[in-house]
Amino acid sequence: MRTIKDVAKLAGVSVATVSRALNKSGYVSEKSQLKVEAAIKELDFYPNEVARSLFQKKSKLIGLLLPDIANPFFPLVAKGVEDKVNEMGYKLILGNVQENPLKEAEYIRTFAQNNVAGVLSAVESSSKDLKNMPFVMLDRITSDKEYSVHSDDYQGGTLAAMAVSERSPGQVVVMVGPRSVSNSLVRLAGSVKVLEENNLTYQLFETESYQFDSAQESAHQLFELFPNVKSIIASNDIHALTIMREAIRRGLSIPSDVQVIGYDDNPYSKLMYPSLSTIAQPAYQIGYKGAEILCNRIEGLKVKEKISNCQ
Amino acid sequence: MRTIKDVAKLAGVSVATVSRALNKSGYVSEKSQLKVEAAIKELDFYPNEVARSLFQKKSKLIGLLLPDIANPFFPLVAKGVEDKVNEMGYKLILGNVQENPLKEAEYIRTFAQNNVAGVLSAVESSSKDLKNMPFVMLDRITSDKEYSVHSDDYQGGTLAAMAVSERSPGQVVVMVGPRSVSNSLVRLAGSVKVLEENNLTYQLFETESYQFDSAQESAHQLFELFPNVKSIIASNDIHALTIMREAIRRGLSIPSDVQVIGYDDNPYSKLMYPSLSTIAQPAYQIGYKGAEILCNRIEGLKVKEKISNCQ
DNA sequence: TTGAAAGCGATACCAG
DNA sequence: CTGGTATCGCTTTCAA
Numbered sequence: 125m126r127t128i129k130d131v132a133k134l135a136g137v138s139v140a141t142v143s144r145a146l147n148k149s150g151y152v153s154e155k156s157q158l159k160v161e162a163a164i165k166e167l168d169f170y171p172n173e174v175a176r177s178l179f180q181k182k183s184k185l186i187g188l189l190l191p192d193i194a195n196p197f198f199p200l201v202a203k204g205v206e207d208k209v210n211e212m213g214y215k216l217i218l219g220n221v222q223e224n225p226l227k228e229a230e231y232i233r234t235f236a237q238n239n240v241a242g243v244l245s246a247v248e249s250s251s252k253d254l255k256n257m258p259f260v261m262l263d264r265i266t267s268d269k270e271y272s273v274h275s276d277d278y279q280g281g282t283l284a285a286m287a288v289s290e291r292s293p294g295q296v297v298v299m300v301g302p303r304s305v306s307n308s309l310v311r312l313a314g315s316v317k318v319l320e321e322n323n324l325t326y327q328l329f330e331t332e333s334y335q336f337d338s339a340q341e342s343a344h345q346l347f348e349l350f351p352n353v354k355s356i357i358a359s360n361d362i363h364a365l366t367i368m369r370e371a372i373r374r375g376l377s378i379p380s381d382v383q384v385i386g387y388d389d390n391p392y393s394k395l396m397y398p399s400l401s402t403i404a405q406p407a408y409q410i411g412y413k414g415a416e417i418l419c420n421r422i423e424g425l426k427v428k429e430k431i432s433n434c435q
Numbered sequence: 436m437r438t439i440k441d442v443a444k445l446a447g448v449s450v451a452t453v454s455r456a457l458n459k460s461g462y463v464s465e466k467s468q469l470k471v472e473a474a475i476k477e478l479d480f481y482p483n484e485v486a487r488s489l490f491q492k493k494s495k496l497i498g499l500l501l502p503d504i505a506n507p508f509f510p511l512v513a514k515g516v517e518d519k520v521n522e523m524g525y526k527l528i529l530g531n532v533q534e535n536p537l538k539e540a541e542y543i544r545t546f547a548q549n550n551v552a553g554v555l556s557a558v559e560s561s562s563k564d565l566k567n568m569p570f571v572m573l574d575r576i577t578s579d580k581e582y583s584v585h586s587d588d589y590q591g592g593t594l595a596a597m598a599v600s601e602r603s604p605g606q607v608v609v610m611v612g613p614r615s616v617s618n619s620l621v622r623l624a625g626s627v628k629v630l631e632e633n634n635l636t637y638q639l640f641e642t643e644s645y646q647f648d649s650a651q652e653s654a655h656q657l658f659e660l661f662p663n664v665k666s667i668i669a670s671n672d673i674h675a676l677t678i679m680r681e682a683i684r685r686g687l688s689i690p691s692d693v694q695v696i697g698y699d700d701n702p703y704s705k706l707m708y709p710s711l712s713t714i715a716q717p718a719y720q721i722g723y724k725g726a727e728i729l730c731n732r733i734e735g736l737k738v739k740e741k742i743s744n745c746q
Numbered sequence: 747t748t749g750a751a752a753g754c755g756a757t758a759c760c761a762g
Numbered sequence: 763c764t765g766g767t768a769t770c771g772c773t774t775t776c777a778a
């Protein structure tokens with residue numbers, strides 16, 4: 125790899141001038157500028173980001189923390205993030221935390237060690253150790269002190285319950301995600317409001333995790349616990365699909381015997397038959413908007429609202 | 436962030452000694468070692484990877500090039516990669532190329548600018564510009580000069596065709612992925628062999644892309660072109676699911692009127708009803724094994740076979 | 747066994 | 763406008 129010194133030598137100027145020409149900072153005569161540009165082209169030079177980062181104490185990298193990249197919600201978030209940060213000249217260090225707090229802490233340290241410009245996190249607990257880097261939460265709210273982007277969970281919960289209420293719901297079971305994930309509770313609040321307004325009774329069924337592997341087990345338990353369940357508001361599409369499958373395995377028809385409402389933005393839901401009703405979460409937009417807010421903060425622009433809603 | 440200087444001062448030794456203690460390289464008296472360790476703990480010091488990388492001309496980062504992270508095959512690959520590189524102390528820079536050669540070239544440059552230790556790529560064209568970095572292809576073979584990991588496509592094609600042949604196939608259509616993707620052709624060869632052995636006639640249907648968005652259009656075209664199709668060997672699960680959906684939309688039953696064989700390792704296929712037959716590709720393992728080979732090469736271990744099969 | 751000092755490749759201050 | 767030089771934080775000779 126060529127360095128700025130090679131360029132300086134070839135262009136017959138000092139490294140300082142090359143640097144100025146490169147960054148269009150400070151004074152450079154047109155003549156020098158042209159010589160430098162020619163040399164850069166000739167040598168196929170591109171600046172070493174590591175050296176830049178060392179001096180500036182800030183790289184063009186952004187950390188992205190995801191709970192589980194195998195959950196199809198998050199690749200979409202990642203895609204939104206990637207599109208926006210690329211637009212702004214940043215790249216991503218991917219941190220797939222797999223709901224493991226140790227991995228999460230390790231990643232946050234790595235981010236610091238690599239002078240990331242900022243961090244985007246869709247992991248619940250992460251706010252604590254991120255003190256020093258600009259960061260934005262995705263799809264989660266931890267406190268109103270932090271920047272975050274999320275879909276409107278309360279309304280989502282409301283919509284899910286309304287969908288259920290409309291079609292002779294019978295026994296209703298509402299799945300609740302891990303207690304620690306606050307938007308799961310907000311969603312629940314939305315659902316509960318509607319169910320109570322309609323004088324429907326309901327049962328809660330807690331799941332510990334949003335991970336794919338445990339969904340199968342949850343679905344089984346749910347039917348053991350509530351054999352007469354007629355309507356289920358699932359905590360995400362993975363659970364919803366798994367529940368439908370379990371229902372079919374038990375000889376129940378969908379939606380006549382059991383109706384299921386999913387919750388996520390999983391492109392596969394659309395391909396399912398019989399169709400799964402689902403409350404869309406704008407995964408891509410959450411990522412894109414979160415990245416936008418983060419980049420603005422990094423570049424020093426004021427971001428008015430700390431908590432942003434999507435759609 | 437603390438620096439090695441702070442540690443040196445607190446421990447009462449030179450920075451050189453701290454560095455040696457940190458890396459367990461060269462001579463350090465036990466006494467010094469202990470003083471350094473105590474200081475490190477006291478200050479909560481961790482080395483700046485950027486400075487390291489600048490000196491070593493090599494970072495602890497690995498570039499990962501993916502054609503489309505929204506295609507559920509690739510998050511699984513990424514997960515396998517991530518698990519292995521983490522094990523070996525590396526982190527990932529994510530490059531989602533979206534089948535765009537410009538983005539790809541940009542990412543390869545970024546990787547170089549950040550002194551990545553190596554690159555893993557599931558993108559067809561990428562080998563050219565990667566000359567100087569160790570790299571391994573995932574799920575693709577470009578030439579026998581490059582390291583690569585892939586599933587056995589020929590056998591996969593064989594299996595798909597056998598599954599079709601077993602159940603009164605009627606008119607068979609074999610979807611072929613983009614011509615540029617060589618393993619798509621290898622798969623086809625496997626299928627063709629079996630179909631011809633069984634004296635079955637078949638039609639080819641080419642698709643331009645593995646992208647999600649175009650699948651819908653392909654499915655529509657397929658039925659327009661081959662209205663009497665009875666068996667379809669789809670080029671991946673996204674196409675398979677989309678085709679099933681299109682079939683249903685057209686009032687056909689599955690699998691009695693139309694049978695579809697998918698090809699990928701998409702966890703959602705399993706949740707489908709009516710069940711989609713699918714030839715599993717070990718996405719996670721491809722990622723994991725590719726990362727293993729790359730890490731071994733980076734660490735200077737000999738890797739015997741250039742082309743590795745998975746499962 | 748230790749520490750002083752020379753880089754790694756870029757930026758930015760400051761004198762000219 | 764330009765160039766010399768200190769600097770970012772760390773590693774690695776090399777001499778002591």
